[in-house]
Amino acid sequence: MTEKVRLERVTKIFEDPRQGRETVALKDVSFGIEDRETVALLGPSGCGKTTILNIIAGFILPTEGKALIEGRPITKPGPERGVVFQEHFLFHWLTVEDNIAFALKVRGVSRKEFLPRAHEFVKRVGLTGFERHYPDELSGGMRQRVSIARVLINNPEILLMDEPFAALDAQTRLLMQEWLLKLWEEHQMSMLFITHDVDEAILMADRIFLMGVQPGRIIHELKVPLPRPRARTMLTSQAFMETKAGCLDLIAKESAKIFEHRG
Amino acid sequence: MRIGGTIAIYTLSVAIFLVAWWGFTFVFPPIFLPSPLATTLKAVEITRTGELPWNIVMSLFRVLSGWALGAVVGSFLGVVMGRLPWVRALALPVLEYFRFVPPVTLVTLFIIWFGFGEESKIVLIFYTAVFIVVVNTMAGAASVREGAIRAARSLGATGTQVLFRVVVPETVPYMVTGLQLALSNAFMTIVAAEMLAAKSGVGFMIWDAQVYTKTERMFVAFVTLSLMGFCLDRSVHALSRRMFVHYRVV
Numbered sequence: 252m253t254e255k256v257r258l259e260r261v262t263k264i265f266e267d268p269r270q271g272r273e274t275v276a277l278k279d280v281s282f283g284i285e286d287r288e289t290v291a292l293l294g295p296s297g298c299g300k301t302t303i304l305n306i307i308a309g310f311i312l313p314t315e316g317k318a319l320i321e322g323r324p325i326t327k328p329g330p331e332r333g334v335v336f337q338e339h340f341l342f343h344w345l346t347v348e349d350n351i352a353f354a355l356k357v358r359g360v361s362r363k364e365f366l367p368r369a370h371e372f373v374k375r376v377g378l379t380g381f382e383r384h385y386p387d388e389l390s391g392g393m394r395q396r397v398s399i400a401r402v403l404i405n406n407p408e409i410l411l412m413d414e415p416f417a418a419l420d421a422q423t424r425l426l427m428q429e430w431l432l433k434l435w436e437e438h439q440m441s442m443l444f445i446t447h448d449v450d451e452a453i454l455m456a457d458r459i460f461l462m463g464v465q466p467g468r469i470i471h472e473l474k475v476p477l478p479r480p481r482a483r484t485m486l487t488s489q490a491f492m493e494t495k496a497g498c499l500d501l502i503a504k505e506s507a508k509i510f511e512h513r514g
Numbered sequence: 515m516r517i518g519g520t521i522a523i524y525t526l527s528v529a530i531f532l533v534a535w536w537g538f539t540f541v542f543p544p545i546f547l548p549s550p551l552a553t554t555l556k557a558v559e560i561t562r563t564g565e566l567p568w569n570i571v572m573s574l575f576r577v578l579s580g581w582a583l584g585a586v587v588g589s590f591l592g593v594v595m596g597r598l599p600w601v602r603a604l605a606l607p608v609l610e611y612f613r614f615v616p617p618v619t620l621v622t623l624f625i626i627w628f629g630f631g632e633e634s635k636i637v638l639i640f641y642t643a644v645f646i647v648v649v650n651t652m653a654g655a656a657s658v659r660e661g662a663i664r665a666a667r668s669l670g671a672t673g674t675q676v677l678f679r680v681v682v683p684e685t686v687p688y689m690v691t692g693l694q695l696a697l698s699n700a701f702m703t704i705v706a707a708e709m710l711a712a713k714s715g716v717g718f719m720i721w722d723a724q725v726y727t728k729t730e731r732m733f734v735a736f737v738t739l740s741l742m743g744f745c746l747d748r749s750v751h752a753l754s755r756r757m758f759v760h761y762r763v764v
Contacts, residue, residue, distance in 0.1 A: 308664070327667075329670070333668070340659065342666075343760060344683045344686075344758075353671075354670050357666075357669065357671040357675045357679070398665075
């Protein structure tokens with residue numbers, strides 16, 4: 252199996268020059284993401300999970316260690332790494348089709364050529380009829396589907412999802428999870444999925460990295476024993492429950508440590 | 515319903531004002547306070563002679579050309595200053611000092627520099643407008659959502675593409691606010707400038723009327739000014755809302 256992404260002993264230190272303080276956001280993080288594999292980073296806020304995503308996306312550079320995409324060092328953002336944010340960050344002055352076609356437009360593809368492709372992706376994310384709508388006219392779930400289509404059109408090596416469904420209500424979130432699983436079956440891309448929702452991590456991922464705080468680091472790796480294709484019905488299966496129990500156990504132990512530590 | 519209500523309130527408000535004005539003309543002699551009717555008749559008269567339209571056109575020409583220049587230069591400078599922190603850091607203190615020099619006070623200086631013709635007036639309006647547009651655009655460009663920029667970059671946009679396809683559109687609402695404020699300021703400045711140093715324009719009309727105590731003409735000028743300002747402000751407002759429907763212009 253080939254690895255899409257590799258982090259090698261990555262440490263990230265943020266400096267606050269005004270207060271002269273340093274924060275160790277990540278300490279010594281190493282892992283790889285295989286081709287077609289979904290890895291979930293699960294942890295509380297402040298554990299550095301978004302920092303990991305930002306490093307792989309190329310938005311920030313590690314202080315120490317290496318970050319590689321298909322063996323090449325990551326130095327800047329690139330269309331082969333599609334990023335989906337919790338806040339969709341769509342371009343609100345562009346229609347759905349123009350948002351989705353953004354990557355083609357900046358590559359100089361003509362409108363005549365990119366429109367059919369954009370419409371194909373509008374269809375794939377189930378938004379037919381909304382091509383000419385503006386993001387402000389869509390529901391939260393629809394916006395997130397547009398921002399996923401916007402990166403899928405690049406045919407990325409890996410999808411980097413930063414709590415993409417955290418801002419949605421519970422029903423919509425469940426529908427979106429199911430929808431994303433179906434989409435995954437069609438595209439079978441690698442994925443890094445950040446979440447603080449245990450159920451979501453288990454449902455989406457092949458492997459889960461539990462993260463701890465102060466400093467942000469990976470404390471446990473869990474393999475999810477659920478088969479593909481995944482479905483919502485697995486949420487109540489025996490294997491799911493066992494995985495969840497183990498997961499919650501580890502989280503509880505870690506939390507207790509922090510609790511004692513802080514007194 | 516709401517638009518109808520607004521029109522009704524505006525009409526009522528103006529009507530009350532007119533009645534009050536008319537009432538006071540029984541107390542003061544016409545040389546102090548000409549009646550609404552006398553003012554209207556005078557307006558009709560100097561419209562027929564072409565005097566009033568000519569002065570309106572001159573004032574509008576000065577305001578709009580100076581304002582347009584200020585808009586273009588100000589938007590450009592504002593975006594540059596908003597995106598480059600070191601340029602901003604260097605420019606802000608100077609902006610802070612110059613803020614307290616009212617544009618009108620520069621009329622005489624600009625006449626020395628640019629002569630008594632239209633240039634000095636247009637430069638003055640440009641100066642008035644450019645500051646306001648720069649300050650507003652800069653605030654907008656500096657507060658562009660970092661996530662939108664990151665999204666564009668990770669979709670493959672280059673630095674220049676990010677600037678024109680993300681930063682500028684995100685800054686539009688701030689630019690529009692700046693343009694509107696600049697227009698009303700430009701208006702006040704041009705009237706004052708025309709009173710001090712011009713041979714045409716609505717401001718000149720007021721000055722001229724005062725010298726010869728032609729109070730009726732002065733009142734025509736006041737009414738003209740308020741109508742011009744109101745119409746310009748509303749047109750810019752309506753136009754910008756129509757042009758930038760999806761840019762979240764307030």
